[in-house]
Amino acid sequence: xxxxxxxxxxxxxxxxxxxxxxxxxxxxxxxxxxxxxxxxxxxxxxxxxxxxxxxxxxxxxxxxxxxxxxxxxxxxxxxxxxxxxxxxxxxxxxxxxxxxxxxxxxxx
Amino acid sequence: xxxxxxxxxxxxxxxxxxxxxxxxxxxxxxxxxxxxxxxxxxxxxxxxxxxxxxxxxxxxxxxxxxxxxxxxxxxxxxxxxxxxxxxxxxxxxxxxxxxxxxxxxxxxxxxxxxxxxxxxxxxxx
Numbered sequence: 001x002x003x004x005x006x007x008x009x010x011x012x013x014x015x016x017x018x019x020x021x022x023x024x025x026x027x028x029x030x031x032x033x034x035x036x037x038x039x040x041x042x043x044x045x046x047x048x049x050x051x052x053x054x055x056x057x058x059x060x061x062x063x064x065x066x067x068x069x070x071x072x073x074x075x076x077x078x079x080x081x082x083x084x085x086x087x088x089x090x091x092x093x094x095x096x097x098x099x100x101x102x103x104x105x106x107x108x
Numbered sequence: 109x110x111x112x113x114x115x116x117x118x119x120x121x122x123x124x125x126x127x128x129x130x131x132x133x134x135x136x137x138x139x140x141x142x143x144x145x146x147x148x149x150x151x152x153x154x155x156x157x158x159x160x161x162x163x164x165x166x167x168x169x170x171x172x173x174x175x176x177x178x179x180x181x182x183x184x185x186x187x188x189x190x191x192x193x194x195x196x197x198x199x200x201x202x203x204x205x206x207x208x209x210x211x212x213x214x215x216x217x218x219x220x221x222x223x224x225x226x227x228x229x230x231x232x233x
Contacts, residue, residue: 003214017172021169022169023158023161024154024156024158024169025159026145026146026147026155026169027145029143029178030142030175031142031143031180093214094214095212096110096213096214096215098211098213099198099210099211099213101197101198101211102202102203102204102205102208104198108210
């Protein structure tokens with residue numbers, strides 16, 4: 001199993017979640033986060049904004065779904081044809097075990 | 109050491125805190141409110157069809173389900189306390205109805221106490 005954490009623009013998180021839903025990846029968790037990237041935030045005049053609000057989407061999927069799921073998130077979260085700075089990042093972490101609390105079983 | 113991420117109901121927070129403290133796991137981090145949805149009541153065939161972009165399967169999924177507010181608990185425990193932590197979380201939160209949440213266990217390589225700079229398992233006690 002793999003934990004996928006995608007940091008996307010807040011206005012794009014609805015689009016990404018809809019795309020994931022229509023691809024059959026229904027289970028997903030969203031939380032608001034703030035942060036900056038390689039461009040050191042936004043500089044407008046003399047003011048630097050380095051705590052830009054984003055949405056963090058978190059989901060755990062099977063190993064074989066990785067490529068498809070990442071492609072779905074990437075296509076939905078990109079702005080314009082080529083993408084733009086600030087579109088976000090996707091991180092993948094291996095998960096050793098997953099438990100469902102309502103059944104008390106060790107499965108996704 | 110293991111990083112445990114648990115997504116639980118908000119109204120089970122007090123019971124979870126008490127249960128964790130009772131077995132000696134005092135330190136954890138909670139993220140105020142996270143919004144999410146689960147797998148829902150879908151047939152495995154429908155999910156498989158949607159993964160393969162079959163239009164009939166996508167139509168069977170219906171409208172997007174609403175997002176529920178949950179709470180996320182993150183705790184780092186030593187290897188030998190992993191099963192204890194997972195069992196405690198399951199027992200404290202289980203109501204036998206869908207929506208109770210999930211627990212994920214991830215390998216954690218190191219932990220460092222900022223105050224002293226020491227690292228290793230002794231940080232977690």
